[in-house]
Amino acid sequence: MRRPLVIAGSIMALILAFPASQAWASEAPGAGSPTNTASAVNTRDASSVFRIAFALQQINGGVVNPTNTATAYASCTSCQTVAIGVQVVLASGSPSVYTPTNTATAVNYKCTMCDTVALAYQFVVQTPVPERLSPQGNRELAQIEASLQRLRSSGLTGPQLKTQVAALMSQLNQTLATDLVPINPSQRGGRGGSRQERSVGAMGDNTPTSSSTTNVMMT
Numbered sequence: 001m002r003r004p005l006v007i008a009g010s011i012m013a014l015i016l017a018f019p020a021s022q023a024w025a026s027e028a029p030g031a032g033s034p035t036n037t038a039s040a041v042n043t044r045d046a047s048s049v050f051r052i053a054f055a056l057q058q059i060n061g062g063v064v065n066p067t068n069t070a071t072a073y074a075s076c077t078s079c080q081t082v083a084i085g086v087q088v089v090l091a092s093g094s095p096s097v098y099t100p101t102n103t104a105t106a107v108n109y110k111c112t113m114c115d116t117v118a119l120a121y122q123f124v125v126q127t128p129v130p131e132r133l134s135p136q137g138n139r140e141l142a143q144i145e146a147s148l149q150r151l152r153s154s155g156l157t158g159p160q161l162k163t164q165v166a167a168l169m170s171q172l173n174q175t176l177a178t179d180l181v182p183i184n185p186s187q188r189g190g191r192g193g194s195r196q197e198r199s200v201g202a203m204g205d206n207t208p209t210s211s212s213t214t215n216v217m218m219t
Contacts (some may be wrong), residue, residue: 032059032061032062032063032064032065032095032097033063033066033067034055034057034066034089035066035068035069036055036057036066036067036068036069036085036086036087037068037071037085038051038052038053038070038071038083038118038120039070039083040072040081040082040083040118041073041081042072042074042075042079042081042114042116043074043075043076044076044079045076045077045078045079046076046078046079047076047079047080048079048080048082049079049080049081049082050082050151051082051083051084052085052086052152053084053085053086053087054145055086055087056088056090057088057089057090058089058090058091058130059089059091059092059095060092060093061093062093062094062096063096063097064089064091064095064097064098064099064124065097065098065101066087066089066100066101066122066124067100067101067102068085068086068087068100068102069102069103069104069120070083070085070103070119070120071083071104071105071106072106072116072117072118073106073107074107074108074114075109075110075111076114077113078112078113078114079113079115080115080116080117080158081106081114081116081117082116082117082118082119082158083106083117083118083119084117084119084120084121084148084165085104085119085120086120086121086122086148086169086172087102087121087122088125088172089124090125090131091125092126092127092128092129092131093128094128095126100124102121102122104118106118115157116158119162121165121169121172123172123176127180129182129184130183130184131180131181131182131183132180132181132183133175133179133180133181134181136179137179137180140171140175140179141175144168144171144172147168148165148168151164151165
């Protein structure tokens with residue numbers, strides 16, 4: 001059985017694993033501190049800047065120290081600025097150090113009628129043996145990433161984007177829960193109840209006059 005550990009409060013994290021589409025970034029197993037960064041800066045009136053960073057990274061060793069960041073900065077009028085960072089880390093073995101970092105920062109500076117959104121989702125799955133997505137899991141992941149990319153031209157507001165992205169991350173969570181398999185088929189029977197999931201995330205909204213700022217973190 002899977003044993004989830006949930007840390008409640010201002011931080012709420014999530015631990016699982018997966019890749020992305022053609023733009024997926026991949027870290028070689030053994031790198032204990034992979035990073036994923038989405039950064040959007042908008043200084044043009046009546047414009048939109050939309051950045052997505054989507055990565056699958058693997059760790060095999062004693063240190064699990066991934067970092068995921070989403071930063072959106074806006075200084076404009078009637079503009080939208082969106083940064084979405086999604087990091088999935090597959091960690092195998094029994095790490096002695098477990099320190100994932102996940103941050104989302106949205107800033108409005110001298111902004112009027114601006115919609116500024118930063119969303120950071122970090123998924124880490126710790127397993128006793130190296131695992132990967134099944135073919136079905138890869139197909140589902142590609143569909144999720146494609147849906148994320150389509151949000152660029154959706155015309156949705158910040159709060160609406162947050163709702164849509166949260167729904168896609170829920171689908172991703174389900175895919176990771178059901179479609180991970182050992183890389184070595186001979187180890188399939190050894191998975192048992194050793195997989196560990198942890199969930200941590202922070203969420204905060206700030207809505208000043210005539211502008212909107214949204215920060216979301218899910219680790």
